[in-house]
Amino acid sequence: MSAIVAGVDLGGTSVKVALADQDGQLLTHSSFPTQSHREPEVILRQICDQVTALRTQLGCTSITALGLGAPGLVEISSGTTRFLPNFPGHWQGVRVAEFLRRELSCSVRVLNDARAATLGELRFGHGREFPGVTMAWFGLGTGVGGGIVIDGRLRIGPLGAAGELGHQTVVPDGVRCGCGNIGCLETVASGPAVTAAGVRLLLSGQAPALHRIVEGRSERVCPATMLQAADEDTAVRETLTSTAELLGIAAANVVSVLHPDLIVLGGGLAEIGNLLTETVQRVIRDRVGMFPVDNVHVRLSALGQRAGLVGAIALALEESELL
Numbered sequence: 001m002s003a004i005v006a007g008v009d010l011g012g013t014s015v016k017v018a019l020a021d022q023d024g025q026l027l028t029h030s031s032f033p034t035q036s037h038r039e040p041e042v043i044l045r046q047i048c049d050q051v052t053a054l055r056t057q058l059g060c061t062s063i064t065a066l067g068l069g070a071p072g073l074v075e076i077s078s079g080t081t082r083f084l085p086n087f088p089g090h091w092q093g094v095r096v097a098e099f100l101r102r103e104l105s106c107s108v109r110v111l112n113d114a115r116a117a118t119l120g121e122l123r124f125g126h127g128r129e130f131p132g133v134t135m136a137w138f139g140l141g142t143g144v145g146g147g148i149v150i151d152g153r154l155r156i157g158p159l160g161a162a163g164e165l166g167h168q169t170v171v172p173d174g175v176r177c178g179c180g181n182i183g184c185l186e187t188v189a190s191g192p193a194v195t196a197a198g199v200r201l202l203l204s205g206q207a208p209a210l211h212r213i214v215e216g217r218s219e220r221v222c223p224a225t226m227l228q229a230a231d232e233d234t235a236v237r238e239t240l241t242s243t244a245e246l247l248g249i250a251a252a253n254v255v256s257v258l259h260p261d262l263i264v265l266g267g268g269l270a271e272i273g274n275l276l277t278e279t280v281q282r283v284i285r286d287r288v289g290m291f292p293v294d295n296v297h298v299r300l301s302a303l304g305q306r307a308g309l310v311g312a313i314a315l316a317l318e319e320s321e322l323l
């Protein structure tokens, strides 16, 4: 049997695990709820058990490498987590790579999850269409992550932190972000930020179509239900458009700095689709005047909700020098 690698997307809500062949084809995958209140070792043990179960299911005796995407700051050289904001204790100093390497007898690489997703998009998504691509990836999820590819290579910087596109200021007098800054892109273009704006419109009687679609239940408000209401509810449409315009400003800033071939939008907010891509493209045209932007393409992620997992697989393939 050819080389088999494992990918792990460690999220605050669920842990996704997959095995893939050396071409990056997913062979089998599963997920389990993240018991983030428990000790890191318990969760790492669960990951090992899951990888072993999938391996047994495939009848394969060993895996070559494992890639893991983690939601926060990771010390790349040792595969040690430094700060995972959504986990108790923030997983400071947890030697993730060492634990998994010892238990699974394979090489292990750990990277921030948004950077891993960017790598996935580069290797198995839209990045493949552009040789030597320069690309920015926006992950519009619970937070807003990102990643930067220059001339076909993921650039992560000395701390693995390069590409924090969600923490650029887009509203100078905005609200405080989890990172401590005021008015970051994350405060307006994350799933929770957009949903909160939708709930406000619902409860203030400005969104009758949204009210009908969610049957008056605020917990059903999300970017997808807001999009359904946007044709009828002017206020909902304006909210989604102004969110996309602020994302467009962030993207235009990146375009001015990098002149990329490609801007890719992933994460849950990407569900609002064309409204997002068309608005971002328009704002880039409006705000970048120093050079032509006709060849700067704005796309929704080709990998959808699997971007993080596919990225972890790509990471494992790079670690085992199969990519």
Ligand SMILES: [Zn+2]
Pocket (backbone or CB within 6 Å): 166, 167, 168, 177, 178, 179, 180, 181, 184, 186
């Ligand atoms: Zn921030």
